[in-house]
Amino acid sequence: MAVPRRLSGIALTLVVAALTAAGCADRAPQAQAVPEVGWLVADHSCAPDRVRAQADALVRTGLRDVGFRELFIDCHDEDRARIDADSGVRADLASLGLHMHPLPSAQRRTAVDAAAATPSGLRTAVTRRVMRAEPLVVTGDLPAVPRGTVEMLRNPEIGELVRDRRAAPGAEVNGDPETYSRAIGERGLLVSFTNTGPVGRDMSIPIADLGLADDDVVLAREVWSGRRIKAEDGELTIRVGAGDAALLRIG
Known part of the structure; x- marks a missing residue:
């Protein structure tokens, strides 16, 4: 502005x-890392089809285009090894402009639950992360997240402010x-x-x-x-x- x-x-x-x-x-x-913006797959098994479904939803809803390009997974060790070994999943995500990562424990604790948050609760949680220059990791079954919540997250300025250098x-x-x-x-x-x-x-x-x-x-x-x-x-x-x-x- x-x-x-x-x-x-x-x-x-x-x-x-x-x-x-x-x-x-x-x-x-x-000397500082720019905070990340990403989506956490809400499934501890991290089944490949589940990961692909969340990735497709990020594209379909337009969230990828406003900065949600990191897809975090929070799996049990054996499941993580299995999905890491599935090069097809990473290739599919890369073709969509997405990247898959294990979720750091600090971000697991602060992930915003998009499916459970009220509009006011979501604004408050995201605003807090912007003001504290913290990563913005959102979780939930994206295809089931209310449309109004998706619209709020699709505000392109939010991702820009989170990633301010x-x-x-x-x-x-x-x-x-x-x-x-x-x-x-x-x-x-x-x-x-x-x-x-x-x-x-x-x-x-x-x-x-x-x-x-x-x-x-x-x-x-x-x-x-x-x-x-x-x-x-x-x-x-x-x-x-x-x-x-x-x-x-x-x-």
């Missing part, structure tokens, strides 16, 4: 400086666990709100807390909905449903 006319490069430089002071200093990009996690703003900020790219900024309460409410952040000048015209776009928001009275404000999250992109 183009930087608003009056939102100067100096202001966004202040953003990066503020985030560095808050404890999310940008480490050397070349800056790979520096964000931090709480002013110690508020419901509000995070994260620098992305060379001049961009993300802000997330997570409403952990039982009812929907307006959530705000003073733009001065983001290192932006109070008199700047600050424009943001909510990534999930595409809604555009303009700062008013020195604050960015958005309505967030109960148990839901909003992800704002500035710059």
Whole structure:
């Protein structure tokens, strides 16, 4: 998104400086691995036909085209050896532009269950991974995942943000666990709100807390909905449903 006319490069430089002071200093990009985006086969036997079915579904739903190109398998040792020995499976996946990997234990613990998550729960889980610069691994029987869930995951911007080469996690703003900020790219900024309460409410952040000048015209776009928001009275404000999250992109 183009930087608003009056939102100067100096202001966004202040953003990066503020985030560095808050404890999310940008480490050397070349020293960090870009987080992965992938799908976990929800079948511990990892039968070849099951793996192929999930791969076909990634293509058919368009998820492959927005970045879900890694197909993770979580098999028992003997089953993993069997599927690793089946060169036909790897060749079939490669022909679809997909790659198959064993699943690291850390990603197994944080995989998002697309079949079980509510829309608000999915937005919250994925937003959290974006803001923490963590891998996004989704699991579930993809052909049975609700269409609305697939549409949310098909947002091309989500995969882009997960794989941002800056790979520096964000931090709480002013110690508020419901509000995070994260620098992305060379001049961009993300802000997330997570409403952990039982009812929907307006959530705000003073733009001065983001290192932006109070008199700047600050424009943001909510990534999930595409809604555009303009700062008013020195604050960015958005309505967030109960148990839901909003992800704002500035710059």
